[in-house]
Amino acid sequence: MASGGVILSNSFSFYQKRIVMSSRMQEKNGGASIPHVLSVAGSDSGAGAGIQADLKACAARGVYCSTVITSVTAQNTVGVQAVHAVPEDFVAQQLKSVLSDMQVDVVKTGMLPSVGVVKVLLQSLTEFSVRALVVDPVMVSTSGDVLAGPSILSTFREELLPMANIVTPNIKEASALLGGIRLETVADMRNAAELLHALGPRNVLVKGGDLPDSLDAVDIFFNGEHFYELRSSRIKTRNTHGTGCTLASCIAAELAKGSSMLTAVRVAKRYVETALEYSKDILIGNGIQGPFDHLLRLKSGSQSFHRKDAFNPSDLFLYAVTDSGMNKKWGRSMVDAVAAAIQGGATIVQLREKDAETRDFLETAKSCLAVCRSHGVPLLINDRVDVALASDADGVHVGQSDMPASVARTLLGPEKIIGVSCKTIEQAQQAWIGGADYIGCGGVYSTNTKANNPTVGLDGLKTVCSASKLPVVAIGGINTSNAGTVMEMGLPNLKGVAVVSALFDRENVLAETKKLHALLMEASSSKIQ
Numbered sequence: 411m412a413s414g415g416v417i418l419s420n421s422f423s424f425y426q427k428r429i430v431m432s433s434r435m436q437e438k439n440g441g442a443s444i445p446h447v448l449s450v451a452g453s454d455s456g457a458g459a460g461i462q463a464d465l466k467a468c469a470a471r472g473v474y475c476s477t478v479i480t481s482v483t484a485q486n487t488v489g490v491q492a493v494h495a496v497p498e499d500f501v502a503q504q505l506k507s508v509l510s511d512m513q514v515d516v517v518k519t520g521m522l523p524s525v526g527v528v529k530v531l532l533q534s535l536t537e538f539s540v541r542a543l544v545v546d547p548v549m550v551s552t553s554g555d556v557l558a559g560p561s562i563l564s565t566f567r568e569e570l571l572p573m574a575n576i577v578t579p580n581i582k583e584a585s586a587l588l589g590g591i592r593l594e595t596v597a598d599m600r601n602a603a604e605l606l607h608a609l610g611p612r613n614v615l616v617k618g619g620d621l622p623d624s625l626d627a628v629d630i631f632f633n634g635e636h637f638y639e640l641r642s643s644r645i646k647t648r649n650t651h652g653t654g655c656t657l658a659s660c661i662a663a664e665l666a667k668g669s670s671m672l673t674a675v676r677v678a679k680r681y682v683e684t685a686l687e688y689s690k691d692i693l694i695g696n697g698i699q700g701p702f703d704h705l706l707r708l709k710s711g712s713q714s715f716h717r718k719d720a721f722n723p724s725d726l727f728l729y730a731v732t733d734s735g736m737n738k739k740w741g742r743s744m745v746d747a748v749a750a751a752i753q754g755g756a757t758i759v760q761l762r763e764k765d766a767e768t769r770d771f772l773e774t775a776k777s778c779l780a781v782c783r784s785h786g787v788p789l790l791i792n793d794r795v796d797v798a799l800a801s802d803a804d805g806v807h808v809g810q811s812d813m814p815a816s817v818a819r820t821l822l823g824p825e826k827i828i829g830v831s832c833k834t835i836e837q838a839q840q841a842w843i844g845g846a847d848y849i850g851c852g853g854v855y856s857t858n859t860k861a862n863n864p865t866v867g868l869d870g871l872k873t874v875c876s877a878s879k880l881p882v883v884a885i886g887g888i889n890t891s892n893a894g895t896v897m898e899m900g901l902p903n904l905k906g907v908a909v910v911s912a913l914f915d916r917e918n919v920l921a922e923t924k925k926l927h928a929l930l931m932e933a934s935s936s937k938i939q
């Protein structure tokens with residue numbers, strides 16, 4: 411077994427020290443520590459790589475990230491215009507500030523511009539215990555600019571790599587570390603991984619993204635015993651600036667959370683692939699290589715991101731809630747039914763699939779979303795936050811026995827719409843506290859669509875509407891013969907009606923939706939006068 415690695419995971423003295431330290435911290439602060447990565451790297455003014463990428467990657471992976479800046483680069487998507495090295499004693503000062511105060515789990519290195527900086531780092535690591543060292547041997551930027559000269563190679567080989575728990579070179583870096591050997595095939599990468607491992611790091615990941623003539627991106631992971639060929643399909647995008655820094659930071663983050671090395675590498679690869687796929691079309695800067703979106707939020711075409719208002723309560727005016735059984739009975743597809751309802755005047759749609767297989771539900775959601783988006787009508791998913799996330803729908807509607815609104819909000823983020831079914835003032839209050847956007851109140855009248863659902867009647871609706879801090883939509887047994895009555899009551903916060911059978915258990919969805927829409931328009935205009 412290699413002798414390298416800052417801390418051997420089975421090192422008794424290390425754990426003794428850590429246990430003493432953390433219990434002391436908790437005694438003092440009374441709180442729990444959170445996984446912590448320290449990034450020792452250079453700053454990228456364009457924020458695609460370097461310290462900025464490390465911060466975003468750790469944030470995306472739910473890990474705290476502190477920073478020691480080794481160098482400040484003037485950089486954009488065109489290239490590196492200038493480099494200003496931070497004096498070595500000031501790098502040492504930053505290291506001391508962080509490590510003497512904070513409980514760092516994993517140190518991740520990026521740009522280490524001089525032998526002196528490497529030595530300062532190694533000295534700090536002998537003074538302060540951390541659980542692992544992840545070395546991304548940054549030498550050349552993706553634009554081809556040199557970030558660490560050849561003079562540093564022997565220090566990397568002889569002093570840094572033996573301390574590393576993992577080193578993550580790309581093909582050019584692996585070649586440079588091994589004296590310029592040719593790396594052109596997967597077999598060459600395996601050979602390089604073995605040679606690098608012999609220098610002392612406990613694990614090696616040789617990244618094959620730059621390997622010519624390959625449809626897949628192949629990385630070789632070697633732990634001293636086994637080789638793993640980690641393959642993923644190559645994503646066609648210009649937005650790959652910072653992938654190396656991000657991958658290494660993500661490995662560090664997963665290690666800090668307690669993953670094994672192989673799991674950390676696998677998770678990190680999947681995360682980078684997802685982020686690249688998600689942001690393959692975003693446009694930042696005019697150079698040939700752009701940054702990507704670590705937080706998966708800038709995706710072009712995502713209407714929900716670009717929507718000006720996260721939620722407009724007037725969208726609740728005519729709320730169409732689907733039912734696949736009814737649509738099947740009348741011989742039409744879900745997409746056709748949704749399109750007809752929108753054409754007839756539905757202002758929001760909820761996909762309510764109680765019996766569908768998850769895979770079919772997701773496909774239906776995606777198809778319906780395309781229709782809804784093309785008409786600017788929000789699409790919500792009934793019950794299933796996972797399907798809402800996977801389809802990028804505009805939100806969810808949850809009931810009292812479904813996922814709590816507060817949890818759905820955490821998962822879906824601030825922009826998505828969340829509706830909650832409420833029959834009482836207390837439930838309405840809880841929905842508001844939980845971060846919901848609206849409440850659905852009912853059943854107002856009895857219905858065959860939802861079994862075992864006690865009605866609240868018009869009185870119950872009135873009680874909830876009067877107390878609610880959120881906009882309300884009435885649901886349950888509402889149709890063309892009673893919708894006018896509901897709306898003409900002029901209840902505070904009542905914005906519209908939600909209907910299933912009155913639209914979808916009918917032969918002509920378009921005609922029925924138009925009829926209900928006209929009636930609601932009339933009821934709301936009579937309310938204004």
Ligand SMILES: Cc1ncc(COP(=O)(O)OP(=O)(O)O)c(N)n1
Pocket residue numbers: 729731760762792793807808809810811812829830831849850851860883885908
């Ligand atoms: C707009 C709207 N209001 C209420 C409901 C009912 O939701 P829930 O109580 O979770 O019952 P199910 O629909 O899941 O059976 C709703 N779907 N939409």
Ligand SMILES: Cc1ncsc1CCOP(=O)(O)O
Pocket residue numbers: 852853854856857858859860863885886887888908909910911912
């Ligand atoms: C889902 C739901 N939640 C309360 S009543 C109800 C069913 C509404 O269906 P319909 O409009 O056919 O009465």
Ligand SMILES: [Mg+2]
Pocket residue numbers: 792793807808809810812
């Ligand atoms: Mg439900």
